[in-house]
Amino acid sequence: MSAQEHHHHDAGGAPHGTRRGYLTGFLLSVLLTAVPFALVMSGVIADQRITAAIVAGLAAVQIVVHMIYFLHMNTRSENGWSLMALIFTLVILVIVLAGTLWVMINMNHYMMPPMIEQPAAHTMDMSGM
Amino acid sequence: MAHSNLTAADAAPVFWETEPHHHAEGSSTMLGFWLYLMSDCLIFGILFASWGVYGRNFAGGPTSHELFDLKLVAVNTALLLLSSITYGFAMIAVHAHRKAAALRWLVVTLLFGLGFLGIELFEFHHLIHEGAGPGRSAFLSSFFTLVGTHGLHVTFGSIWLVVLMVQVSAKGLIPANVRRLECLSLFWHFLDVVWIGVFTFVYLLGSMA
Numbered sequence: 001m002s003a004q005e006h007h008h009h010d011a012g013g014a015p016h017g018t019r020r021g022y023l024t025g026f027l028l029s030v031l032l033t034a035v036p037f038a039l040v041m042s043g044v045i046a047d048q049r050i051t052a053a054i055v056a057g058l059a060a061v062q063i064v065v066h067m068i069y070f071l072h073m074n075t076r077s078e079n080g081w082s083l084m085a086l087i088f089t090l091v092i093l094v095i096v097l098a099g100t101l102w103v104m105i106n107m108n109h110y111m112m113p114p115m116i117e118q119p120a121a122h123t124m125d126m127s128g129m
Numbered sequence: 130m131a132h133s134n135l136t137a138a139d140a141a142p143v144f145w146e147t148e149p150h151h152h153a154e155g156s157s158t159m160l161g162f163w164l165y166l167m168s169d170c171l172i173f174g175i176l177f178a179s180w181g182v183y184g185r186n187f188a189g190g191p192t193s194h195e196l197f198d199l200k201l202v203a204v205n206t207a208l209l210l211l212s213s214i215t216y217g218f219a220m221i222a223v224h225a226h227r228k229a230a231a232l233r234w235l236v237v238t239l240l241f242g243l244g245f246l247g248i249e250l251f252e253f254h255h256l257i258h259e260g261a262g263p264g265r266s267a268f269l270s271s272f273f274t275l276v277g278t279h280g281l282h283v284t285f286g287s288i289w290l291v292v293l294m295v296q297v298s299a300k301g302l303i304p305a306n307v308r309r310l311e312c313l314s315l316f317w318h319f320l321d322v323v324w325i326g327v328f329t330f331v332y333l334l335g336s337m338a
Binding site for chain 2: 062
């Protein structure tokens with residue numbers, strides 16, 4: 001019976017969270033959400049590229065926090081197949097996202113250099129008025 | 130003669146199992162649902178990619194910097210995050226076999242989810258009313274597609290939540306219902322993960338001039 005229960009637990013998959021785990025994840029998420037909002041809304045860092053990099057970095061950390069504390073991701077669930085599926089998905093996502101942005105930004109850059117200046121100048125005039 | 134027949138049958142390669150391989154009911158559901166979520170992840174991946182390409186193509190229309198109201202987005206983010214933790218508490222109650230407490234937490238989760246949807250619909254209505262509908266520019270098309278797809282997921286998650294609340298009240302915390310609640314748990318937390326990407330790459334980075 002105990003063996004059967006053990007089997008059921010393994011096959012049942014998702015490991016259960018604890019109250020402490022959920023609260024830890026929640027507090028970390030609140031912090032990792034509040035900081036980027038505060039950075040962008042207050043604009044304390046003059047260089048926007050640095051702000052953007054910090055905000056994107058914190059998002060990546062928060063996604064990992066959610067994966068561990070809320071989705072209970074670990075190397076053992078479903079004998080590791082959950083993690084394998086996740087890694088495979090991440091590889092595809094990186095290829096799709098990086099490939100798309102790389103190709104399209106390059107194409108914009110090479111295909112229409114004079115036309116890309118004009119609308120940009122136009123919108124700046126509009127917002128100026 | 131009989132003996133040689135037996136050995137021939139034993140040595141023959143086996144192409145299918147004659148005895149059904151026994152699995153407990155629902156034992157593969159969680160992995161299957163996880164694979165579905167990963168395929169959903171790819172859908173959001175391509176929507177983020179198109180946002181990355183079109184997100185700054187304003188076509189001379191309103192820009193993301195002018196349109197986005199970060200205070201509203203902050204409230205929405207808080208609502209979704211709170212709904213995640215209350216769903217977590219519901220699952221703790223489920224595993225402790227406390228049906229009434231589980232149902233209470235599920236109701237709270239549903240209210241946060243509906244609050245999120247209400248604010249999102251208000252935002253969409255406001256944008257369309259201002260003439261910044263999905264047809265205005267490539268920026269707005271990709272914005273409405275990405276954020277709208279996420280909103281649709283939350284809508285279906287909420288419907289699923291109501292259905293499970295009815296099922297739990299009717300049948301109690303039977304193994305089948307616990308399994309369904311665990312699937313919705315993954316779905317709900319997954320939507321929160323997608324929202325991290327949305328508020329970061331769409332709203333926060335988009336509202337930077």
